[in-house]
Amino acid sequence: MKRGLRIRWPAAHHRLLCLILLAGLLLMGLKTWLVLTLSGLAMGAMLFLMASGMTLAFGLLRVLNLAHGALISLGAFAGAAWWLAHAQALPHEAWRQWLALLPAMLIAMAVAGLVGALFERLVIRPVYGDYLKQMLVTVGGAIILVQLLQGIWGASPIAVPRPEVLRGSLIVPQAIPWLGGLALEKFRVLSAACGLVIYALVIHGLEHSGLGIVIRAGVEDREMVEALGLRMTPVFLAVFVLGAMLAGLGGMFWGFYQEMITAHMGDELLILVIVVIILGGLGSVRGCLYGALMVGLVNLYVGYLLPSLASVAVVGLMLAVLMWRPWGLVPVAEARTG
Amino acid sequence: MHQHVGRRAALPARGGRPGDRDLLAVHDLAVSLGEQVIIDGISLTFEQGSLTAIVGPNGAGKTTFFNLLSGQLQPDRGVIRLAGADITRMGMPERALAGFGRVFQINQLFAALTVLENVTLALTVREGRLASPWQRADQRHDVLTRAMACLEQVQLAGLAARPVRTLTHAARRKLEMALLLAQDPVVCLLDEPTAGMAVEEVPAMLDLVAQLHQSAGRVILLIEHKMDVIRSLAQRIIVLHQGRVLADDTPARIMASADVQAVYLGEPGA
Numbered sequence: 001m002k003r004g005l006r007i008r009w010p011a012a013h014h015r016l017l018c019l020i021l022l023a024g025l026l027l028m029g030l031k032t033w034l035v036l037t038l039s040g041l042a043m044g045a046m047l048f049l050m051a052s053g054m055t056l057a058f059g060l061l062r063v064l065n066l067a068h069g070a071l072i073s074l075g076a077f078a079g080a081a082w083w084l085a086h087a088q089a090l091p092h093e094a095w096r097q098w099l100a101l102l103p104a105m106l107i108a109m110a111v112a113g114l115v116g117a118l119f120e121r122l123v124i125r126p127v128y129g130d131y132l133k134q135m136l137v138t139v140g141g142a143i144i145l146v147q148l149l150q151g152i153w154g155a156s157p158i159a160v161p162r163p164e165v166l167r168g169s170l171i172v173p174q175a176i177p178w179l180g181g182l183a184l185e186k187f188r189v190l191s192a193a194c195g196l197v198i199y200a201l202v203i204h205g206l207e208h209s210g211l212g213i214v215i216r217a218g219v220e221d222r223e224m225v226e227a228l229g230l231r232m233t234p235v236f237l238a239v240f241v242l243g244a245m246l247a248g249l250g251g252m253f254w255g256f257y258q259e260m261i262t263a264h265m266g267d268e269l270l271i272l273v274i275v276v277i278i279l280g281g282l283g284s285v286r287g288c289l290y291g292a293l294m295v296g297l298v299n300l301y302v303g304y305l306l307p308s309l310a311s312v313a314v315v316g317l318m319l320a321v322l323m324w325r326p327w328g329l330v331p332v333a334e335a336r337t338g
Numbered sequence: 339m340h341q342h343v344g345r346r347a348a349l350p351a352r353g354g355r356p357g358d359r360d361l362l363a364v365h366d367l368a369v370s371l372g373e374q375v376i377i378d379g380i381s382l383t384f385e386q387g388s389l390t391a392i393v394g395p396n397g398a399g400k401t402t403f404f405n406l407l408s409g410q411l412q413p414d415r416g417v418i419r420l421a422g423a424d425i426t427r428m429g430m431p432e433r434a435l436a437g438f439g440r441v442f443q444i445n446q447l448f449a450a451l452t453v454l455e456n457v458t459l460a461l462t463v464r465e466g467r468l469a470s471p472w473q474r475a476d477q478r479h480d481v482l483t484r485a486m487a488c489l490e491q492v493q494l495a496g497l498a499a500r501p502v503r504t505l506t507h508a509a510r511r512k513l514e515m516a517l518l519l520a521q522d523p524v525v526c527l528l529d530e531p532t533a534g535m536a537v538e539e540v541p542a543m544l545d546l547v548a549q550l551h552q553s554a555g556r557v558i559l560l561i562e563h564k565m566d567v568i569r570s571l572a573q574r575i576i577v578l579h580q581g582r583v584l585a586d587d588t589p590a591r592i593m594a595s596a597d598v599q600a601v602y603l604g605e606p607g608a
Contacts, residue, residue: 030439067426148608151445210462213451213455213458213459213462214459214463216448216451217448217451217456217459218448219450220448220449221446221448223410223430223445224432224446224448225459225463226430226435227410227430227431227440227446228428228431228434228460228464228517228521229432229434229435229463229464229521230431230463231432245426256432284520300477323381332450
């Protein structure tokens with residue numbers, strides 16, 4: 001291909017995201033738009049955490065894991081359990097509270113990862129390659145996990161108060177023109193930042209590590225990697241556990257976001273998660289991020305402008321994208337994941 | 339690739355009879371898919387350093403035979419030995435590590451990866467380097483150097499950073515040969531390596547096959563339809579027909595054989 005002057009259109013997922021942002025800006029005031037956009041990004045970041053594991057599991061393992069929602073709940077409960085046990089005793093200095101969030105995150109990831117490992121080994125490995133059995137078995141597994149959660153923590157919702165440092169908002173100083181007085185909720189800033197950092201880490205790992213190349217190659221053609229001489233079983237396990245850990249982390253954030261957890265929260269989120277990964281293109285991590293951001297933004301914009309349509313809007317977005325791009329925004333065949 | 343010479347030279351000693359030059363041997367190999375018998379009792383041996391063409395009309399079982407050798411398919415009966423060791427029950431990854439390499443009839447590359455990443459993957463898998471998966475793939479200097487050497491051998495070094503999906507068909511076929519070089523197999527299974535190539539591209543590919551053959555000690559099996567390609571490369575031709583070996587001889591005698599003529603003339607278009 002000769003290099004010449006050629007105007008390059010931005011990729012489809014960039015165009016659509018810009019379009020959504022712009023439409024929002026035109027339909028509401030700047031300040032409202034900024035607040036809603038931040039909330040949308042925060043929601044998108046959490047959805048990305050929850051959905052990325054499922055899209056990778058589908059892309060590489062060819063497993064549609066309908067128990068992914070249960071892993072989300074599990075992470076939320078594990079993180080919250082540690083947090084509730086220690087929240088009272090926390091000193092009030094801000095940095096100690098920040099520090100206390102870290103073990104909660106690690107515990108949520110560790111528990112979800114551990115159960116994910118058992119789940120892959122006991123439930124999913126026997127049904128590789130058979131979609132129908134996978135659906136039945138993973139739904140069964142999800143029911144067992146959710147019932148276990150209910151058995152331990154009860155069926156009624158549990159309140160999870162946010163840490164003090166994460167309550168309230170950052171206020172933009174009045175001196176700044178147009179934006180003065182704008183209140184940005186701290187927790188949303190944190191979750192948006194956290195989601196983007198993890199996205200960067202995952203993409204960097206996929207692009208530059210040896211395991212990353214194997215995963216990308218395996219998403220494209222698993223048998224071919226085996227023909228080169230690599231047993232994929234340990235890779236599958238690693239990817240599944242990684243996905244479960246991210247789901248657990250996302251679940252914990254979602255618990256703080258809603259300040260409330262139930263054993264069924266994951267099942268309810270699973271619908272949004274499935275919309276996100278189909279929208280982004282099954283198996284594509286980059287598509288997953290863009291899908292999640294769009295779902296978050298559309299959900300909040302429409303919720304503000306036309307509240308009665310909020311729940312339909314996200315599904316409408318998915319249908320529109322699928323009619324335009326049947327393989328999702330970033331189809332795996334051409335996904336360069338980064 | 340000097341570090342691999344030791345491995346290959348050591349191979350025949352592993353359980354093989356001393357002085358035995360037969361690297362690959364199959365005995366009474368058979369497989370059926372459903373009701374249909376595809377391979378019906380094939381027994382063959384292949385010497386180190388030999389290049390054998392496998393021909394036969396469509397449906398003769400050529401590709402299935404390769405699938406049995408590469409481990410993609412398990413035989414119903416029979417034994418496959420590599421350097422004397424029974425490898426019949428080994429799966430595909432284990433056989434690849436034992437030294438089987440394959441170029442498929444249809445392009446088999448990772449289209450979303452770059453040219454260099456494809457070769458790097460083959461090299462790292464080959465050497466079991468994935469034990470430390472977090473090592474940055476693009477900073478492993480020696481792997482990169484050797485990957486580039488493989489690409490230079492097939493004249494693709496200039497395209498190293500290009501995603502495979504942007505390559506032409508001929509370039510992809512060359513890249514497959516580069517992957518094969520990176521794997522450095524002792525048994526090469528080439529399933530129509532010139533399929534779909536333009537006439538002017540074919541000689542370069544034949545050159546690569548010849549190079550693979552010259553670098554000592556391999557067994558090369560070649561499924562091919564083009565007789566001129568076969569004549570220029572192979573010392574031995576095996577004709578498969580309905581899952582059996584119909585003839586096994588030098589090219590000159592095969593071309594003259596009445597049986598072979600009958601099989602081909604009986605099936606126009608094959």
